[in-house]
Amino acid sequence: MKRASVEIAGQVVAPGEHKTIVLPVPDTSLRQGSGMPVHVWHGRREGPSLFITAAIHGDELNGIETVRRLINLKRLKSMAGTLYAVPVVNIYGFTSNSRYLPDRRDLNRFFPGKTGGSLASELANVLFENVVERCQYGIDLHTGSNHRKNLPHLRGNMDDEVVRNMAEAFGAPLALTLSGTEGTLRYTAEEQGVKILLFEAGESLRFDEFSIRAGVRGITSVMEHLGMLTPRKKTKRKRIPMQVAHDRTWCRANASGLFKAKVKLGQRVDKGEPLGAILDPYGSHSAIVESPKNGVVIGVQSLPTVYKGDAVMHIACFEALAKAEASVDRFSEIIMDEEFIS
Structure with missing residues (x-):
């Protein structure tokens, strides 16, 4: 039986198609129209639905470049399942190089949002209803804030076996088990049963090649783990033990x-x-x-x-500090030595 198409914001994406769909969001003060672009890859074969989000904070640029490289991979043409990739969620903060929305609200405290609320609520609602609620899995990309740089690491409910397996597939050296804050995308998605990881790497307003490579590598590894992508035979990826902080x-x-x-x-x-x-x-x-x-x-x-x-x-x-440090060192070597396919 042929796989069904998906419809988002009134547009239909057939099996085997890739479309960039612009979700309508509130205008800027100039009334020139605004939109949130979403790349939708709908595979010919059945499989899970996964969302990738970046720039929920408008000054976090690494995730934007990570998504750009991801959606240009030729491998996606033969993927199974459905991928929703949103390179810039907070379009208002992005255009002003700001972490926040124009009214100084932090978008990542207003999920799932609602219509008729504040700008933050409206924007959160657009993403949640059109993307997040369609998916079983998610990866949210972030950087450090307020002039802080983060070592690439994962955050999520590592006590959940499915999430833990996703994290180990991602391949980051370190992970934190953290309870999501109410109103964040991760907390709200988990409440809906979505298995989600948060990837922290680099700093705001800067591109960091190491972090970007780690992000693309990690996302495609998770997609392989979920059966959305066929693992590469010629370039088998090296794995390191993930250390979870207590x-x-x-x-x-x-x-x-x-x-x-x-x-x-x-x-x-x-x-x-x-x-x-x-x-x-x-x-x-x-x-x-x-x-x-x-x-x-x-x-x-x-x-x-x-x-x-x-x-x-x-x-x-960590319980085993030496192992954690060794995992970080080995990860650095692997990311920069491994052939990168853009």
Whole structure:
């Protein structure tokens, strides 16, 4: 029996077709019309439905390039199931290089949204009703915020066997088991029964080639795991053991000034070890920031100027610290050495 077509926003996508459908969203203040483009790949063969979302925060650019490279892969022409790829969710924040919407709301606190509400509610509702509710699986792409750079890692409910298997297929070295915050896409999708991963990598307003490669590699690996793509025979991917953190903590500035980091992303640190110093811009005085726990650095402040209480480093804690550090090192080697197909 021939596979049924899918209809989205009044447009029909037949089996074997790829269409870019622009979902109508509220106009900008110039009343020139706005839309949220969604790439829909509808395979000839039956299979699961997967969504990929990027730029829910408008300044998170790595995910946009990751989706661009993904939808240009020739492999998708023979895929099974249906892929919904949204390169820019927060189109308003993207055009102004802002994390937020024009009214300063964080879109990732308004899912599932509703019609007749705020701009955030309207936009969240468009994505949720037209894309998320159609899918059994999802991958949401993010970067660090507020001048912080994140080591590539996954977040999700790693106690869920299906999610854990997706994460292991993705291939990132580290993962955090975190309860989603109410109103976020991940929390709301999970409430609907969607199995979802969140991929954090890089920093806002910057392209990071390492993070982008890791994202494309991870998404296609998950699609292979779900049976949407046929695994490549000639380029079998190397796997590393994923380490799941049992705890995490933010290291905060104990004084205001200029922060100079001593350790790097992915580095193992011990409790009490100096992570960096906060320098007095007018003199020689400095305050040392020490690690409160044993762990691996997964996030670091990239802007030197800090105020007392600012989060300057994010530490993830693991039962086997040496294995976690080794997984990060091996992952770095694999991503940059592996042939990349754009």
